[in-house]
Amino acid sequence: MSNCKKIAFFNHKGGVSKTTTVFNLGWMLASKGKKVxxxxxxxxxxxxxxxxxxxxxxxxxxxxxxxxxxxxxxxESVPRxxxxxxxxxxxxxxxxxxxxxxxxxxxxxxxxxxxxxxxxTMITLQNLPGAINYxxxxxxxxxxxxxxxxxxxPSLSSINQNLFMISDYFTIPTAPDYFSVMALESxxxxxxxxxxQSLKLQNNEILQDAVYKFPNKTxxxxxxxxxxxxxxxxxxxxxxxxxxxxxxxxxxDKFIPALxxxxxxxxxxxxxxxxxxxxxxxxxxxxxTYAQEHNKPVFALTKDNLGQSGHILTSSEGSxxxxxxxxxxxxxxIMRMTDDKC
Numbered sequence: 001m002s003n004c005k006k007i008a009f010f011n012h013k014g015g016v017s018k019t020t021t022v023f024n025l026g027w028m029l030a031s032k033g034k035k036v037x038x039x040x041x042x043x044x045x046x047x048x049x050x051x052x053x054x055x056x057x058x059x060x061x062x063x064x065x066x067x068x069x070x071x072x073x074x075x076e077s078v079p080r081x082x083x084x085x086x087x088x089x090x091x092x093x094x095x096x097x098x099x100x101x102x103x104x105x106x107x108x109x110x111x112x113x114x115x116x117x118x119x120x121t122m123i124t125l126q127n128l129p130g131a132i133n134y135x136x137x138x139x140x141x142x143x144x145x146x147x148x149x150x151x152x153x154p155s156l157s158s159i160n161q162n163l164f165m166i167s168d169y170f171t172i173p174t175a176p177d178y179f180s181v182m183a184l185e186s187x188x189x190x191x192x193x194x195x196x197q198s199l200k201l202q203n204n205e206i207l208q209d210a211v212y213k214f215p216n217k218t219x220x221x222x223x224x225x226x227x228x229x230x231x232x233x234x235x236x237x238x239x240x241x242x243x244x245x246x247x248x249x250x251x252x253d254k255f256i257p258a259l260x261x262x263x264x265x266x267x268x269x270x271x272x273x274x275x276x277x278x279x280x281x282x283x284x285x286x287x288x289t290y291a292q293e294h295n296k297p298v299f300a301l302t303k304d305n306l307g308q309s310g311h312i313l314t315s316s317e318g319s320x321x322x323x324x325x326x327x328x329x330x331x332x333x334i335m336r337m338t339d340d341k342c
Contacts, residue, residue, distance in 0.1 A: 004037075004140035005338045006148045008167040008219065012190075013183040014154035016173040017227045019046045020288065021281070022151045024297040024323075028331040030096035034146040037087060037139060040101030041067060041163055042153035048100045052088055053295050067135070068102030074131040074212065075108045082131060082212070084139040091295070097143055106159065113158030116201065129201050130212035132159075133166040147334075156190065164191065165198035166215055169338060171222045171278055176236065176243035184224075184250045188258040195219065195262050220266050221259050222337055223278030224251060225330075236280075248275040270337045279330040287319060299324035 009018050019042070026036045040047040048066075065086045073080045087097035115128035136148055150167065152160050164170060172187065174180040201207060201214045226247060236244055256276065259265050284291070287298045294305050299320055306316055 004137070004145045004148055005169060006136060006150060006167045007222070007334070007338070008150045008152060008164050008170040009173055010152045010160065010164060010170055011172050011174060011180070011183055012154050012156050012160075012186070013174075013179050016175045016180065017281070017284075018154075018173040019050060019151050020284070020291075021173055021225060021227065022047060022149050023050055024299065024327050025330055025334070026096055026147075026149050027090070027093055027297045027300065028327040029147055029334065030090075030093050032328075032331055032335070033095070034335070035095045035097075035144055036147045036149060037097045037099060037136075037143060037145045039067065039099045039136065039148060039150045041105070041150055041159065042101060043103050043106040044153065045101040045103055047151045048098065050292060051090060051098045051295060052100065066100040066102040066105075067132075068105040068108070070099075070135050071108065071131055074127050075111060082135050082138065084142040085135070087139065087143065092300075097145075099139060106153075106157070109157045109159050112162060116158055116162065116197065126206045126210045127212045129162065129207060130210055130214040132162055133215050134212040136166070147338075161194050161197070164194050164219060165201070166217055167219045168217065169222050170219050171225055173225045173227065174247055176226055176240040176247065178243070181243065181246045181250055184247065184255050188250075188254045191219075191264070192258050192262045195264060218263055221256075221264055221276070222266075222334065223271065223276045225279045225281065226277060227279075227281040227283075236282075248277070251276050266337060272333075278333060279326065281323075281326055281330075284323070285319075287316065287323070297323075297327070299327055 009022050011018065022038055026038045029036045038047060038051070065088070067085070070082060070085045072078060073082050085099050087099050090096040090098065111125070112128055115125035140148055150163050152163055172184070174184070195218070198217065202216050207214050224247065226244065252275065256265065284298050287301065290301050290305055291298045294301065296305070301320055303313065306313060308316055
């Protein structure tokens with residue numbers, strides 16, 4: 001068995017910089033000596049485009065080393081065992097890999113949903129609930145990976161439910177706004193229900209005979225990542241601060257109690273911040289356009305990448321250094337909180 005830790009990045013609210021965080025964090029973990037595979041499980045394929053620089057949907061469809069095609073043997077009843085993906089190796093960053101996405105991956109959602117509500121009359125679907133886990137484990141073993149970071153779509157799909165259930169850990173990327181507060185309240189009900197469904201699958205007699213075993217997992221919450229806000233004097237501006245407080249309030253009053261009831265929390269000693277904030281990441285502003293142009297995280301941008309000079313360059317370099325520190329601290333927290341779990 002691989003000791004690779006799977007971390008799900010999930011929020012059914014979109015537009016919270018989830019993909020950018022996965023890329024920047026994956027790069028930082030790799031720079032600290034960890035072998036990391038990023039999984040693009042979102043059919044929008046934003047992570048794939050960010051990393052590989054694809055310009056059109058046709059290129060995404062033509063790439064066969066991706067999560068959808070790798071799973072086709074199970075989902076399309078092909079008499080072959082799932083093989084690990086030949087991942088894309090990231091330029092200029094040793095030990096960082098991408099399992100590309102596929103815009104047609106969502107087509108498997110209905111079938112997987114049926115399989116995850118198995119009855120005794122649906123033996124033909126018994127290999128599907130454990131198929132994604134099998135693929136990720138096999139690929140992790142191929143690359144001797146320490147971490148798998150899963151970039152999930154903003155939806156309550158059966159695929160997302162499966163990805164959550166097979167993960168060791170999860171984090172909730174949020175933005176300081178009303179809709180993120182609503183999302184946290186919703187997830188307080190959804191995630192425990194997903195875990196309870198996982199327990200049913202773990203104990204399902206039909207799945208005991210599956211080629212692709214469904215794992216016995218209890219996903220553990222690492223914390224919220226709050227991003228996309230402006231700062232003044234190194235603090236969120238007043239309008240954003242209001243929503244920081246609301247997110248913290250809902251996390252403590254509703255989200256954490258719901259997770260605790262299902263043993264989905266780490267020991268309290270792991271959480272440094274009483275409000276369960278894993279990281280606060282301000283707006284990237286114009287730096288994100290340079291990062292996307294050069295297929296790099298913001299903190300890896302160079303003077304040549306920016307093409308700036310004078311005061312503007314000095315300001316940009318200061319911001320880059322700030323983001324480098326932020327993501328370094330986030331990576332350190334991830335490594336600390338996941339150190340004891342196999």
